[in-house]
Amino acid sequence: MEFQGIKDWDGLLDPLDDDLREEILRYGEFVEAAYCCFDFDTSSSTYATCRYPKGSMLTRCGLGQSGYKVLKDLHATCAVQMPRWTERFPNLVSPRSSWIGYVAVCDDVDEIARLGRRDVVIAFRGTATCSEWLENLRVTLTCLPNDMTPENSEPMVQSGLLSLYTSKIESNPSLQDTIRKEIASILSNYSNESLSITVTGHSLGAALATLTAYDITTKFSDLPMVTVVSFGGPRVGNKSFRCQLEKNGTKVLRIVNSDDPITKVPGFVIDDVASRGAATLARLPIWLGKYMEDTVWVYAEVGKELKLSSKSSPDHLSKGNVTKCHDLKTYLHLVNNFVSSSCPLRTTAKKVVLKRKQRERKTAIDLV
Numbered sequence: 001m002e003f004q005g006i007k008d009w010d011g012l013l014d015p016l017d018d019d020l021r022e023e024i025l026r027y028g029e030f031v032e033a034a035y036c037c038f039d040f041d042t043s044s045s046t047y048a049t050c051r052y053p054k055g056s057m058l059t060r061c062g063l064g065q066s067g068y069k070v071l072k073d074l075h076a077t078c079a080v081q082m083p084r085w086t087e088r089f090p091n092l093v094s095p096r097s098s099w100i101g102y103v104a105v106c107d108d109v110d111e112i113a114r115l116g117r118r119d120v121v122i123a124f125r126g127t128a129t130c131s132e133w134l135e136n137l138r139v140t141l142t143c144l145p146n147d148m149t150p151e152n153s154e155p156m157v158q159s160g161l162l163s164l165y166t167s168k169i170e171s172n173p174s175l176q177d178t179i180r181k182e183i184a185s186i187l188s189n190y191s192n193e194s195l196s197i198t199v200t201g202h203s204l205g206a207a208l209a210t211l212t213a214y215d216i217t218t219k220f221s222d223l224p225m226v227t228v229v230s231f232g233g234p235r236v237g238n239k240s241f242r243c244q245l246e247k248n249g250t251k252v253l254r255i256v257n258s259d260d261p262i263t264k265v266p267g268f269v270i271d272d273v274a275s276r277g278a279a280t281l282a283r284l285p286i287w288l289g290k291y292m293e294d295t296v297w298v299y300a301e302v303g304k305e306l307k308l309s310s311k312s313s314p315d316h317l318s319k320g321n322v323t324k325c326h327d328l329k330t331y332l333h334l335v336n337n338f339v340s341s342s343c344p345l346r347t348t349a350k351k352v353v354l355k356r357k358q359r360e361r362k363t364a365i366d367l368v
Contacts, residue, residue: 001116004196004227005251005304013306015340024255024306027121027200027229028332030068033061034101034125034205035328048098048129057102067108068121072182076100076175076208077167078131080138080160086130094130097172101125101205103182105190117194117224120186122179122212124205126232126328132204135160139266140296141238148218155214155241156296158234158266161207165215175208176215183216187223195224202328203262206233210252210302214241217248228252228303231331232260235267235299242300252303257334259310260325267299308334312344 002012003023012020037050037057052060054070077097086092101124112118127133138160145166149155168174173181183197197216201209213228214237226249233254237245245252256263310325313334324330337345 001196001225004198004225005253006225008251009253009304013304015343016306016335016338021335021338024229024253024335025332026066027123027198028231028328028335029063029066030104030121030123031125031200031202031205031231031328032332033058033063034123034201036061037102038099038125038128040128042093047093048095050099050102054102058104067106067111068104068119069107070102070104071186072103072178073099074101074103074122074124074175074178075172076132076164077169077172078129078135079163079167080131080134082131082134092130094132096131096169098129098132100175100208101201103179103186105186115196117196118190120195120197122197122199122209124199124201124208124212126201126203126205132164135164136204138163141267141299142296144241148215150218150244153240153244155237155244157211157237157241158207161204161211161236164204165208165211179212179216180219183220183223187220197224197226198229199226200229200231201233202231202331203233203326206230206254207236209233210236210245213250213252214245214248217250218244226250229255231255231328232257232262232326234262234265235269236302237300238298239300242302245302253306254301254303255306255308255331255335257308257310257325257331261322262326267297269299269301306335306338307341308338309344310334313337 003020009020037052039046039049039051041047050057050073054073057070058064058066058068075097082092082094101122104121106112106115106119127136140159141156142159142162144155144157144162164175166174166176168177199209199213209228209230210233213226217223217226228250230252310330339345
């Protein structure tokens with residue numbers, strides 16, 4: 001459980017432990033699968049749905065040897081409706097509800113033995129539809145509903161994010177309801193086994209992963225260890241949200257590209273992070289800081305950070321390009337190469353890449 005953050009990854013991030021690197025890349029592949037499954041074709045009748053059935057989803061995405069099986073498709077619903085004028089532009093067509101990820105469970109005996117537990121993965125893709133972009137723009141903090149708020153606590157999260165997580169339509173339950181129901185089923189079906197729950201995602205998916213972890217650890221009192229592995233995620237909530245997340249025992253590992261602007265928004269962070277050893281993003285007078293803490297613009301960073309930089313890439317694959325700096329493939333490339341803050345370039349990266357390519361080649365042969 002060390003790689004799940006039971007000791008807050010102390011001594012494993014700088015320099016980056018090779019076994020932890022493999023685990024981060026492994027969870028990154030589950031997020032890649034969420035992108036691979038999504039139908040991005042706006043002209044298609046199946047736009048914004050999953051292209052593959054649950055039974056073959058991971059195999060079709062090159063993860064047939066992962067040892068996991070998909071249990072549930074996940075959909076998120078946008079409360080914000082597209083303006084009427086967008087109907088004149090087919091490329092802006094955006095359904096209210098879209099496929100956004102999946103829940104999978106490890107069912108391979110050897111993989112369970114390697115991990116020492118049966119792992120459950122909840123994986124989310126990033127923003128893909130116009131409606132989701134509109135939700136992203138709703139960046140002020142809002143209070144969580146009563147069923148997500150413990151007594152004597154005032155957690156707040158980004159308005160658009162909460163909307164995506166809790167909104168529902170007649171044809172689709174909310175993402176929150178689906179996940180809660182699936183987690184309850186998993187806890188019942190595997191009640192006599194050692195479990196872990198890993199929630200992972202990129203960009204919007206990273207924020208949803210953090211909110212999901214908060215929600216299920218607040219809702220269920222008998223959960224196993226819950227870990228978040230987030231790639232390029234924006235900020236999620238305020239200081240109270242972070243404190244409750246920590247109180248619930250959730251471990252969060254944020255993989256951050258220092259050249260990626262998405263990880264620096266929304267809102268701003270004040271001096272409360274200084275006491276936690278994190279970089280202070282805004283230094284304000286104490287009296288002003290206390291006043292600003294209660295506003296809808298002051299966020300708090302969560303968890304431990306693995307800080308990477310595109311500038312350390314041997315081919316500078318994303319230098320000066322905001323889109324590439326934020327791309328999931330860039331993040332996985334940087335994780336694969338990172339050694340430490342004093343020696344950012346991994347000279348043995350090819351060995352890891354080779355191992356992954358050999359696994360992918362074996363999967364391709366099996367498909368044939």
